[in-house]
Amino acid sequence: MDTPAVLSHATGAWRTREPVRRSRAFAWLAALLLPGLLPGLLPGLLNADENAPDPPSGIADVESYRLLNLALMVAEGASIAWAVELDPAGATSPPDRGLTPPIDVEALQTPLNRIADPRQTVARAARLFRYARANEDGIRAAIARFAQKSPAAVTAVDPARLAEEALIIRSALAITLEDQGRGRDDSPARSSWRRGLAVYQDKTIYLRNMMEFWEFDRELAAITEKALRETGTRIEAYQRLLEVDPRLDAFTQHLRAVEYVYREYGVPEKTPDDPSDELIEAASQVD
Template sequence: MLLTVVSAGHADFDFESIEGLTPGEQYRQLSLLMLVAGGVDPQLLALLEADNAAVQERANLKLDDFVTPLVRIVNPDTLLDNAAQMIRFAQQHRAEIEERMTAIVQANPILISMVDVNAIAADAIIIRNSIADSIEYSEVIDDPERPRLLENFRDQTIYLRNMMEYNEFQEKLASITNQAIIDLGGRLDAYQRMFNEDVDDDLIRRRVESAQIMNEQTGSRYEDQAMMRNTELLMMLILMESQVRR
């Protein structure tokens, strides 16, 4: 993405900027925005916004610009200027963001069921770390509360990383368990055929009926998985925000 430097401007965080994107990409960006802004202390946001007046050149950064090498050529205060606007937008429009995410899930269950929540969390961690590093090295933000607020922000980011790693562990464990069940069922079926020369018509009929039922439930399964993805993101946000602040 291109970085446009202007004399005065605002970060590119608004609903209109994502209207032309696919539902999956809209969902990803809204989720990413929520995780980046989640749990930011009002005092920390006030420090970032107070820093805005000191920025001589403003750069319009898109959300995804924060996870690219592009941010390495942006001075810390410009990055924080954009971050402050992004966080403020997310906090002011949280209810609408959640409504949009839920609507996308309901309208596109198959698509959202394939969303990688952990990948979104990983990007959020990168962005939050970039913000934290910029706060630490900023020469403009000079407030006695900065160390405490920054430590709280970093702690929340670590907690988000822990939740992401736990989700990855759960998914791997579920995959291993499911494969073990499939393998066991296949072996039992093979043993039955070895010791039973007669064809079990009832067994065949039951399996055909089971296949039909599974086919009918496929749509419902995707809807459940999509809602589960949405719930995982909201749980990450809630648990991260629930961390006790010092």
């Protein structure tokens, strides 16, 4: 079994049932949870260029693979225009490039950082959103290529835990952005801010709901599998009892002997606790 990925206070524990299928599970998760998140990932996993150069191996590359997926999941629903509006000063510089996403997971998940310096949190979010949108095609291609060339490394990334991590960050950012938007005047810029935030919050709620459904589906499958296994075992036991248990044959012979005595000598007077009639009737129905 996998090591369980412990969720936050609201959702309990998560784990994948079959680690050998995690690359497919992640593609399924990405397509199911956030439509449009990685539309090229599944075809890339199945039809990636076999002549593509082998990616470097090692923990750093697995971590890069995880962070790239996490960056896209956190940035889903955030447009470049909204990112510029969140941090106009940061937008004067070009977006980050390459395959090293500007995402500080610990800083984004730590409540103290969001409370002490919310503007810095907003700036970090805007930078990440701009990076994800500007490099989306390249990130998708890199993810698909890595999954094709290093399937064993991909199994080290738990899709449920990754989605849970993205949900924590998205929820934290949504709260911070909502607080920052309250101080704005009633202007078109404020309306645009709110529209962008509403889209982002809707995607976050959708992610949370689908994660809960995935956990429900996993638990239902486990219960169903257990019930089928136990039912099958009991049916096999009953079949063995009826077919090969010598005690059942001896019991049947005893009933037939009692029935023969009754036929030869007549039915004796029945006592209050005598079960013979019921036994004989049951035996005759079996015959």
